[in-house]
Amino acid sequence: xxxxxxxxxxxxxxxxxxxxxGATGTFVLARRRALVSDVAxxxxxxxxxxxxxxxxxxxxxxxxxxxLLTCATITALLAxxxxxxxxxxxxxxDDGATATMLAGSFGLGAALLSLVQSHSSGTQGxxxxxxLGSAAAMRAADVAALAVLSxxxxxxxxxxxxxxxxxxxxxxxxxxxxxxxRALDLALIILLVACVVAGLQVAGVVLVxxxxxxxxxxxxxxxxxxxxxxxxxxxxxxxxxxxxxxxSLVLDTIPTGSAMTLxxxxxxxxxxxxxxxxxxxxxxx
Amino acid sequence: MNDFLxxxxxxxxxxxxxxxxCATLGNWxxxxxxxxxxxxxxHAVLPGLVGGFLVTGxxxxxxxxxxxxxxxxxxxxxxxxxxxxxxxxxxxxxxxVFTAFFALGVALLETQGARQVDLDPDCVxxxxxxxxxxxxxxxxxxxGAWMQSWIAALPRPIWTLAAAAVIAxxxxxxxxxxxxxxxxxxxxxHASGAAPRWTDDVRIVATTxxxxxxxxxxxxxxxxxxxxxxxxAAAPFARSVRGQIARSLAMALxxxxxxxxxxxxxxxxxxxxxxxxxxxxxxxxLAAGVPLxxxxxxxxxxxxxGARPSPALNRRPA
Amino acid sequence: MVRDASFTLEAGTMTALVGPNGAGKSTLLKxxxxxxxxxxxxxxxxxxxxxxxxxxxxxxxxxxxxIDWNFPASALDVATxxxxxxxxxxxxxxxxxxxxxxxxxxxxxxxxxxxxxxxxLSGGQQQRVLVARAxxxxxxxxxxxxxFANADVAASANLLATLRTLxxxxxxxxxxxxxxxxxxxxxxxxxVVAGAIAADGRPSDVLDPVRLAAIYGLADPAxxxx
Numbered sequence: 001x002x003x004x005x006x007x008x009x010x011x012x013x014x015x016x017x018x019x020x021x022g023a024t025g026t027f028v029l030a031r032r033r034a035l036v037s038d039v040a041x042x043x044x045x046x047x048x049x050x051x052x053x054x055x056x057x058x059x060x061x062x063x064x065x066x067x068l069l070t071c072a073t074i075t076a077l078l079a080x081x082x083x084x085x086x087x088x089x090x091x092x093x094d095d096g097a098t099a100t101m102l103a104g105s106f107g108l109g110a111a112l113l114s115l116v117q118s119h120s121s122g123t124q125g126x127x128x129x130x131x132l133g134s135a136a137a138m139r140a141a142d143v144a145a146l147a148v149l150s151x152x153x154x155x156x157x158x159x160x161x162x163x164x165x166x167x168x169x170x171x172x173x174x175x176x177x178x179x180x181x182r183a184l185d186l187a188l189i190i191l192l193v194a195c196v197v198a199g200l201q202v203a204g205v206v207l208v209x210x211x212x213x214x215x216x217x218x219x220x221x222x223x224x225x226x227x228x229x230x231x232x233x234x235x236x237x238x239x240x241x242x243x244x245x246x247x248s249l250v251l252d253t254i255p256t257g258s259a260m261t262l263x264x265x266x267x268x269x270x271x272x273x274x275x276x277x278x279x280x281x282x283x284x285x
Numbered sequence: 286m287n288d289f290l291x292x293x294x295x296x297x298x299x300x301x302x303x304x305x306x307c308a309t310l311g312n313w314x315x316x317x318x319x320x321x322x323x324x325x326x327x328h329a330v331l332p333g334l335v336g337g338f339l340v341t342g343x344x345x346x347x348x349x350x351x352x353x354x355x356x357x358x359x360x361x362x363x364x365x366x367x368x369x370x371x372x373x374x375x376x377x378x379x380x381x382v383f384t385a386f387f388a389l390g391v392a393l394l395e396t397q398g399a400r401q402v403d404l405d406p407d408c409v410x411x412x413x414x415x416x417x418x419x420x421x422x423x424x425x426x427x428x429g430a431w432m433q434s435w436i437a438a439l440p441r442p443i444w445t446l447a448a449a450a451v452i453a454x455x456x457x458x459x460x461x462x463x464x465x466x467x468x469x470x471x472x473x474x475h476a477s478g479a480a481p482r483w484t485d486d487v488r489i490v491a492t493t494x495x496x497x498x499x500x501x502x503x504x505x506x507x508x509x510x511x512x513x514x515x516x517x518a519a520a521p522f523a524r525s526v527r528g529q530i531a532r533s534l535a536m537a538l539x540x541x542x543x544x545x546x547x548x549x550x551x552x553x554x555x556x557x558x559x560x561x562x563x564x565x566x567x568x569x570x571l572a573a574g575v576p577l578x579x580x581x582x583x584x585x586x587x588x589x590x591g592a593r594p595s596p597a598l599n600r601r602p603a
Numbered sequence: 604m605v606r607d608a609s610f611t612l613e614a615g616t617m618t619a620l621v622g623p624n625g626a627g628k629s630t631l632l633k634x635x636x637x638x639x640x641x642x643x644x645x646x647x648x649x650x651x652x653x654x655x656x657x658x659x660x661x662x663x664x665x666x667x668x669x670i671d672w673n674f675p676a677s678a679l680d681v682a683t684x685x686x687x688x689x690x691x692x693x694x695x696x697x698x699x700x701x702x703x704x705x706x707x708x709x710x711x712x713x714x715x716x717x718x719x720x721x722x723x724l725s726g727g728q729q730q731r732v733l734v735a736r737a738x739x740x741x742x743x744x745x746x747x748x749x750x751f752a753n754a755d756v757a758a759s760a761n762l763l764a765t766l767r768t769l770x771x772x773x774x775x776x777x778x779x780x781x782x783x784x785x786x787x788x789x790x791x792x793x794x795v796v797a798g799a800i801a802a803d804g805r806p807s808d809v810l811d812p813v814r815l816a817a818i819y820g821l822a823d824p825a826x827x828x829x
C-alpha cells in the first residue's frame with residue numbers, strides 16, 4: 001500500500017466530509033429531521049440527471065460539475081422542503097410523506113437517468129459513482145471545494161447552534177422567547193442539503209445518509225450538551241471516514257463509500273454495547 | 286401485437302403481481318405508520334442476495350431469495366433493537382441499520398467478484414422489467430394451447446411474484462381481524478390478549494417475501510412506491526381497513542400499468558431514441574398519485590358539502 | 604416512577620387510583636399490564652393467575668391521546684374489536700359480534716354514532732368508544748386510564764353509572780381518576796399514588812383534607828383552594 005499524494009487528498013477530503021456530516025447530523029437528529037436527510041439524498045438523483053440533460057440541451061456539456069451540483073442542490077432542497085407540508089395532509093404523516101417523496105424523487109431520478117443513459121455513452125460508470133460514490137477519484141479541486149463548503153457549513157452551524165439548541169430543547173418556549181424557529185429550521189435544511197450534495201461524490205446517493213446519521217447517533221449515546229455532541233460527532237465522522245479509506249486501501253476491493261459506512265456502523269454498535277443505558281442529551285448548548 | 290405479448294404483457298403481469306403482493310401488505314405498514322420499513326428492507330436485502338450466492342456457491346435464485354429474505358428480516362429486527370436501545374425514533378435506527386446493510390452488500394458484491402452473480406447495483410436499484418420477456422410461442426392450434434405455452438414460457442421471477450402475491454393476500458385476508466386490532470391499539474391487544482404476537486410476525490415475514498420477490502423484477506426504486514403509495518393514496522377515502530386495501534389496489538393498478546405503457550412506448554411515439562426506465566416511471570406515477578388523491582378527496586368533500594353538511598374531520602370539543 | 608406498590612383488588616368493587624399529576628398512576632396501571640418498555644419487578648396476579656393466562660378476562664381502556672384517531676374505522680368497528688378479542692384467530696365476529704358491539708355502544712350512549720368514522724367524533728365520544736370496546740370484550744376486570752379526562756358532566760355521570768352497574772354485577776373496576784369529589788361519592792376504594800402508595804382504603808377515610816394536603820401540596824385538594 002503506497003500512500004501517495006492522491007491518497008492524502010482522498011483522506012483529507014473524506015475526513016473533512018465526515019466531520020461536517022457528523023456535526024450537521026447532530027443538529028438534524030436533535031430536530032428529529034433524520035427522515036429529511038434520506039429524502040434529500042434520494043432527491044439529488046433527479047437533479048443530477050436534469051443537470052446532464054440541461055447540459056446536453058444547452059451545449060454546456062453534460063458533465064459540467066457545477067451544473068450537475070447546482071441542479072442536484074435545487075431538487076434536493078425542493079424535495080426536502082416538500083416533506084413537512086405533505087406530512088400535514090390527513091392520514092399521511094411524517095412517514096407517509098417521506099415515503100412518497102423518496103419513491104417519487106428516486107423514481108423520477110431513475111427515469112431521467114435512463115434518458116441520459118440512452119442518449120450519451122459512457123455514463124454507465126457515472127451512474128455507478130453517483131449511486132455509490134467515487135471517493136477514490138477525488139482530486140485536489142474536489143477537496144478544495146469540499147473544504148470551502150465545510151468551512152461554510154461549520155461556521156453557519158456555529159452561529160446557529162444556540163438557537164437550534166433552544167428549539168431542540170423546548171420548541172414552544174423558544175418560539176415564545178422570540179427565537180425565529182421557522183428561519184432556523186429552514187437554515188438547517190439548507191445546510192443539510194448542502195452536506196448531502198457535497199457527499200454525493202464521497203458516498204453516493206444511498207450511503208450519504210449514513211455519514212449524516214451514524215456518527216451523530218453514536219455521539220448522542222453519550223451525555224453532553226448539543227455543542228459537545230456535535231464536536232464528538234464531527235470527530236467520530238472524521239475518524240471513521242479515515243478508517244474506512246485506510247481499510248479500503250488495505251483490503252483493496254472494498255469500495256471506499258462502503259468501507260466508511262461500515263466503519264461508522266461498527267463504531268455505533270460498539271458504542272451501543274458499551275453504553276447499555278444511554279442518556280439522551282437534554283441540556284441546551 | 287407480438288411485441289406486446291412478448292415484452293409488455295409479461296412486464297405488466299410482473300408489475301400487477303408485485304403491486305398486489307406489496308400494496309396489500311403495505312396497507313398494514315401505512316396503518317401502523319411504518320411506511321419507511323419497506324424502503325429500508327429493500328436496501329437491506331442486498332447482502333442477503335450476495336450472501337445466498339456465496340454460501341451455496343450457486344446462482345440458484347432460491348438461495349439468493351432466501352438470503353435476501355433473511356437479510357431483510359435481520360435488518361428489521363436489528364433496527365427495532367436499536368430503536369429500543371437508544372430510545373430515538375425508528376427513523377434513525379432504520380437509517381443506521383439499512384445503510385450499514387447496503388454498504389455490506391456492496392462490499393460483498395465487489396470483493397467476491399460477484400460479477401458472476403450477475404448482480405449489479407443498477408439492476409438491484411432500478412429493476413429489470415425489460416428483461417422479463419416471453420419468447421413468442423410458435424403458432425399453436427387453439428387459443429387455449431397458445432395461452433398454455435405462453436404461460437409456461439413466463440420467466441421465473443413472475444412465478445415468484447405470483448407466489449408472493451398469493452401469500453400476501455392470504456395473510457392479509459386470514460389475519461385481518463388480528464392485524465387491525467394490533468395496528469389500531471397495540472396496548473389493548475397486549476393487555477386483553479386480543480391478537481397474538483405471531484400474527485404480526487407472520488405479516489412481517491410475508492411483507493419481506495413480497496419485497497424480496499418484487500425487487501428482483503422491479504428494483505428497489507419501485508418497491509417502496511408499491512408498498513406505501515397505493516395505501517397512502519387510498520387513505521383519505523378509506524372508511525374501513527378492508528375498504529382501504531381494496532381501494533389501494535383498485536387505484537394503483539391502472540396508474541401503474543398506464544405508467545409502464547407510457548414509459549415503454551411514449552419515446553417511440555414521440556419519435557426519440559431515448560429509453561425510459563419503466564420502474565422509475567411507475568414509481569414516480571404512484572408517488573404523484575398520493576398528493577393528487579388527497580387533492581381529489583378535498584374537492585370531493587367540497588362538492589359533497591354542497592349537497593349536505595359534512596361532518597368536520599377535526600375534533601370538536603366535548 | 605413508582606416504588607413498592609402492593610394491593611389486592613376484590614371482585615365487584617370500584618377502585619380509583621388518585622394522586623398528583625406525574626405521580627405514577629398511569630405508570631402503575633401500565634406496569635401491571637406489562638405495557639411498559641421495562642418490565643417492573645414484582646409479582647402481578649390476576650384471579651390468581653399470571654397475566655398471560657388471565658388476559659381473556661381483562662380489558663384495558665387507554666387514554667384517548669394514545670390512539671391514532673385517523674385510523675379508518677367506525678365507532679362500531681372499534682367496539683367490535685372488543686368482542687373480537689375473545690375469539691380465536693380465524694374466527695369472525697359475525698352477528699353475535701355486531702350485536703355485542705351495538706349493545707356496548709348503547710350502554711355508553713353512542714348508538715347513533717355507530718357508523719361514524721372515529722376521527723369525526725368529539726373527544727368525549729372517542730373516550731366512550733374506547734369504553735364500549737372494553738364492554739364488548741365482556742371482561743371481568745376493567746382497567747381504565749383517565750376515562751373521565753374528556754368527559755362533560757353528562758358523559759361522566761353516564762360512565763360512572765355504567766361502571767357502577769358493572770361492579771354491582773360482579774366485575775372489578777380499577778380506574779385512574781383525578782376528580783376527588785367524584786371518587787368520594789362513587790368509588791368503593793381509593794388508592795393514593797405519589798411515587799409510592801401513600802394511602803389505600805375507603806375514600807371517606809383516605810381522602811381527608813389533611814392527608815391530601817401533604818400529598819398534593821394544597822390546603823384543600825377537592826376545591827383546589829390554596
